[in-house]
Amino acid sequence: MSMTDQSPLGRKLSAFVALSDAELAVLAGLHQRRRVFVAGRDLVHQGQSKQAAYILASGWVCSYKIQPDGSRQIVDFQIPGDFLGLRSVLLRTSDHSFEPIVDIEAAEVLASDLLKAFADTPRLATAIFWAASRDEAMVVEHLVGVGRRDSDARMAHFLLELGSRLALVGIGSKDGYDCPLTQYHLADALGLSAVHVNRVLRQLRERGLVTFRDGHVSFDDRDRLAELAEFDSTYLDHEGPLLK
Amino acid sequence: MSMTDQSPLGRKLSAFVALSDAELAVLAGLHQRRRVFVAGRDLVHQGQSKQAAYILASGWVCSYKIQPDGSRQIVDFQIPGDFLGLRSVLLRTSDHSFEPIVDIEAAEVLASDLLKAFADTPRLATAIFWAASRDEAMVVEHLVGVGRRDSDARMAHFLLELGSRLALVGIGSKDGYDCPLTQYHLADALGLSAVHVNRVLRQLRERGLVTFRDGHVSFDDRDRLAELAEFDSTYLDHEGPLLK
DNA sequence: CGCGAAGGCTGACTTCCATCAGTTCCGTAT
DNA sequence: ATACGGAACTGATGGAAGTCAGCCTTCGCG
Numbered sequence: 001m002s003m004t005d006q007s008p009l010g011r012k013l014s015a016f017v018a019l020s021d022a023e024l025a026v027l028a029g030l031h032q033r034r035r036v037f038v039a040g041r042d043l044v045h046q047g048q049s050k051q052a053a054y055i056l057a058s059g060w061v062c063s064y065k066i067q068p069d070g071s072r073q074i075v076d077f078q079i080p081g082d083f084l085g086l087r088s089v090l091l092r093t094s095d096h097s098f099e100p101i102v103d104i105e106a107a108e109v110l111a112s113d114l115l116k117a118f119a120d121t122p123r124l125a126t127a128i129f130w131a132a133s134r135d136e137a138m139v140v141e142h143l144v145g146v147g148r149r150d151s152d153a154r155m156a157h158f159l160l161e162l163g164s165r166l167a168l169v170g171i172g173s174k175d176g177y178d179c180p181l182t183q184y185h186l187a188d189a190l191g192l193s194a195v196h197v198n199r200v201l202r203q204l205r206e207r208g209l210v211t212f213r214d215g216h217v218s219f220d221d222r223d224r225l226a227e228l229a230e231f232d233s234t235y236l237d238h239e240g241p242l243l244k
Numbered sequence: 245m246s247m248t249d250q251s252p253l254g255r256k257l258s259a260f261v262a263l264s265d266a267e268l269a270v271l272a273g274l275h276q277r278r279r280v281f282v283a284g285r286d287l288v289h290q291g292q293s294k295q296a297a298y299i300l301a302s303g304w305v306c307s308y309k310i311q312p313d314g315s316r317q318i319v320d321f322q323i324p325g326d327f328l329g330l331r332s333v334l335l336r337t338s339d340h341s342f343e344p345i346v347d348i349e350a351a352e353v354l355a356s357d358l359l360k361a362f363a364d365t366p367r368l369a370t371a372i373f374w375a376a377s378r379d380e381a382m383v384v385e386h387l388v389g390v391g392r393r394d395s396d397a398r399m400a401h402f403l404l405e406l407g408s409r410l411a412l413v414g415i416g417s418k419d420g421y422d423c424p425l426t427q428y429h430l431a432d433a434l435g436l437s438a439v440h441v442n443r444v445l446r447q448l449r450e451r452g453l454v455t456f457r458d459g460h461v462s463f464d465d466r467d468r469l470a471e472l473a474e475f476d477s478t479y480l481d482h483e484g485p486l487l488k
Numbered sequence: 489c490g491c492g493a494a495g496g497c498t499g500a501c502t503t504c505c506a507t508c509a510g511t512t513c514c515g516t517a518t
Numbered sequence: 519a520t521a522c523g524g525a526a527c528t529g530a531t532g533g534a535a536g537t538c539a540g541c542c543t544t545c546g547c548g
Contacts, residue, residue, distance in 0.1 A: 047478070065384070065385075065388050067388070067392055067393075067474060068474045068476070069474065071392050072392075073387065073388040073391045073392045075384050075387060075388075087377045087380055087381075088377070089377075090370070090373055090374045090377045091374070091377050091378065091381065091479075091481050092481055093478060093481075095381050095384065095385075095478065095479040096384065126334070129334055130334045130335070133331045133332070133333075133334045133335050134335065136331055136380055136383070137331075137335065137339050139380070139383055139384060139387065140309070140319050140339065140340065140383060141309075141339075142387060143317065143319060143383065143386060143387045143390060144309050144311070144317040144319075146387060146390045146391045146435070147317045147390045147434075147435030148311055148315050148316075148317045148435065149311075150534075150535095151534075151535070182494085182495065182496090183495075183496065183497095184494095184495080190391075191390070191391030191392065192535075192536090193535070193536055193537075194495095194496090195497085195498085195535090195536075195537080195538095196534090196535055196536070198496065198497055198498080199497090199498085199535090202497080202498095230311065230312045230313065232312070234291075234337060234339065235335075235339040394504075394505095395504080395505075426524090426525065426526090427525075427526065427527090428524095428525080436505075436506090437505070437506050437507075438525095438526090439505090439506075439507080439508095439527085439528085440504090440505055440506070442526065442527055442528085443505095443527090443528085445526095446527080446528095
């Protein structure tokens with residue numbers, strides 16, 4: 001199976017374990033029940049129970065929690081190749097919501113099919129658990145950012161992390177990437193107000209570090225940006241395949 | 245096996261699945277290699293690789309990340325019955341550190357033993373994954389708190405959550421619990437300065453909501469405290485066993 | 489066409505929390 | 519017995535980010 005044939009998930013997992021053709025075939029099998037969802041209408045809503053998991057094939061999604069007072073915290077963004085709702089399979093009710101940011105395509109995966117795939121191809125299972133662990137590490141890093149970084153470093157770190165993640169599934173380049181997020185999304189993710197997000201972006205642009213404009217992020221000076229963010233990507237753990 | 249014989253982990257898992265004697269025996273088997281660690285000396289250090297997982301038997305631990313600038317963010321506290329480092333088994337290097345807050349006892353669990361237990365007793369495996377999912381949900385809720393709650397609500401929420409968790413493993417009562425954390429721990433966990441933590445605690449005490457003094461938390465008015473915190477415990481998911 | 493909604497952008501004012509610079513209290517090691 | 523270190527505690531001051539209020543542009547649509 002050639003590189004270009006691979007799903008984004010296949011591509012991502014290949015960075016961790018070298019998957020055999022048989023394993024790739026099982027993975028492809030999980031992509032059967034393809035569904036389309038429109039931007040803005042929640043896929044899963046907080047408090048809902050017993051929903052399937054999804055593998056995102058194209059488009060962007062965010063997972064978030066709404067507070068009783070109406071404010072929301074975006075926990076993470078999902079990009080092609082990411083799982084949605086893998087964790088909440090075991091908890092009775094989903095503790096958060098998923099909103100497609102643009103129109104998306106996703107493969108619905110039934111818990112039973114997933115478990116069968118795990119039993120048949122343990123290496124694939126390991127790879128998927130690796131991906132889940134990495135997602136959790138990103139949430140932790142997100143928490144650190146919100147708790148301990150000022151708004152500039154927070155934004156810088158966020159934009160760099162996103163760039164790294166996209167690169168891993170073959171989207172974007174060293175210099176930047178297309179990004180459909182609004183300043184409101186950034187605000188809800190970073191724990192800032194939309195007004196302040198705007199000011200921070202302006203500042204970073206004027207300092208010649210990054211430009212986020214018209215749905216595109218350009219790294220104007222990646223090194224200085226990484227320095228400001230104190231960006232250390234080891235938690236993303238992609239140094240080439242571990243298991244041959 | 246009677247209730248009082250159970251390890252804290254057994255007790256916690258029993259709230260999710262009713263475990264058979266055979267399953268409880270396997271679980272007890274995982275507690276073989278008992279070790280003791282002294283307060284303050286890190287169990288696992290950020291950047292370290294290939295360490296075992298642990299089941300905490302007694303005492304308190306915190307997991308945290310240190311920033312290059314020296315500030316630290318505590319990600320979570322572990323109490324008896326919690327796993328340490330379950331997630332980082334798959335990532336090459338641990339992305340965070342574990343520090344015992346008091347002297348602790350913990351069972352060291354080798355990855356191979358854990359996998360064998362999973363293979364032999366799938367229901368136990370499910371229960372442990374449930375616990376892992378719940379831990380992740382707590383980190384998410386923590387992120388929400390740091391991102392979207394002001395310092396009072398944040399503290400209130402934290403103290404209530406901890407009370408709920410302790411109750412699940414049979415520690416503390418409806419009215420309060422013993423708690424060895426210092427105000428510095430609270431500050432590092434909640435993304436506040438120690439000075440401000442002190443003020444917030446004073447305020448909550450003066451308003452007659454909670455008293456945290458001399459290593460003991462007392463809920464003076466649990467209802468009003470929960471209201472201030474907008475505490476909704478569904479993410480903790482303990483409404484009695486799901487699987488009979 | 490023109491209206492409204494969504495997103496981006498900005499200035500003025502306010503608030504929450506960090507920082508600095510201490511003091512007090514206690515337990516323990518010299 | 520006293521000196522020391524860790525933790526709790528406090529007042530004064532400043533700064534980072536929130537809130538409020540408003541303007542401009544673009545784009546879809548009645």
